[in-house]
């Protein structure tokens with residue numbers, strides 16, 4: 576049996592490790608465009624030079640050797656034939672497979688704004704090479720504009736603060752009324768807005784980018800960005816963090832189903848074609864690290880003949896710790912805040928601790944905890960154990976573990 580895995584990130588690496596754990600003998604080949612293993616979640620530490628490439632690595636130095644994985648690195652998959660069960664690489668090499676895991680993730684989406692795409696001072700943030708480009712351009716920039724204040728946009732700003740010593744000006748533009756609109760409400764956003772302002776980052780909320788103006792000397796370069804309200808921002812570097820798109824181009828001549836979000840998978844991680852599986856950002860649904868890892872373990876277990884399905888997973892779950900303010904967010908905040916049917920419980924104090932739960936018929940649709948995160952364990956258990964919070968007799972934020980654990984017959988605690 577030859578397993579092939581496409582991708583060397585959260586899904587690919589964890590999937591490969593799980594396959595080897597379950598199947599000691601079969602051949603495992605991992606192919607990736609990346610020639611290094613690194614965590615995307617801490618790329619801002621690379622931009623700020625707090626970590627080097629080795630410190631972004633999340634596997635042991637002997638990972639591939641120890642797990643007997645043949646890593647074809649720095650090679651791009653250009654097509655996959657489900658009928659011939661073979662993959663073609665950019666150098667023309669053909670790799671045959673019996674079963675394949677597609678864990679090719681996603682790439683930054685550059686919106687179709689006039690003059691923005693393909694210009695040399697426009698960068699997305701997804702890979703080490705993106706970081707290197709950002710770092711190189713930031714060295715000589717006087718003005719930088721980050722478009723999009725989601726997790727990746729804020730990561731970019733936090734990384735770029737390191738360059739502030741050369742009187743660099745950083746602008747952050749966001750079309751919503753707050754930072755991290757998928758994760759936070761305005762109250763939680765303000766905590767980070769204040770920190771950005773303290774660090775002299777110019778925040779432009781409720782504003783859309785209309786067009787990019789090109790430099791007179793070099794038409795491949797942008798000199799300024801025009802925002803709604805006739806606001807023009809001079810800029811030497813534009814970091815675009817306006818979403819991602821799945822890496823599925825190499826599937827276009829196959830029979831594998833891809834919809835408008837990405838690769839279509841069932842709860843076992845199977846595609847519509849036998850022996851072809853997928854996991855992670857490539858599905859375009861809930862692009863977070865922990866979900867990519869979990870999906871890869873489910874998919875590769877099924878590849879190895881161990882039946883498993885995705886269960887009890889709260890798709891939109893993010894934790895962040897910008898400026899040492901920890902926050903946990905559950906659910907899609909944009910949807911929750913626009914749902915008038917949800918009941919809201921809030922607890923806050925003057926020390927920056929904030930808790931908010933949005934629920935309906937006892938089911939939690941969304942929650943934010945900022946500051947003291949000790950309640951997040953209880954919250955996770957409330958969700959996991961399917962506790963109907965409408966039946967809880969005391970104030971929701973006073974619940975502790977003793978309220979809902981019981982002792983099983985074998986005297987083990989169960990929540």
Ligand SMILES: Cc1cc2nc3c(=O)[nH]c(=O)nc-3n(C[C@H](O)[C@H](O)[C@H](O)COP(=O)(O)OP(=O)(O)OC[C@H]3O[C@@H](n4cnc5c(N)ncnc54)[C@H](O)[C@@H]3O)c2cc1C
Pocket residue numbers: 581582583584585586587606607608609614615616617618619650651652653678679680681682700701702726727730822825854855856857862863864865867894
């Ligand atoms: C700056 C940043 C910060 C983030 N912060 C967080 C965070 O704090 N918390 C969180 O949960 N998530 C965070 N994420 C999201 C998280 O990193 C992703 O959800 C996760 O990396 C998805 O893993 P993946 O394996 O599905 O795909 P990816 O990480 O996208 O990796 C895809 C892999 O496939 C390879 N590949 C792609 N196309 C091809 C091809 N054609 N041929 C061969 N190889 C190919 C790539 O080289 C790569 O190895 C962040 C992402 C970014 C960019």
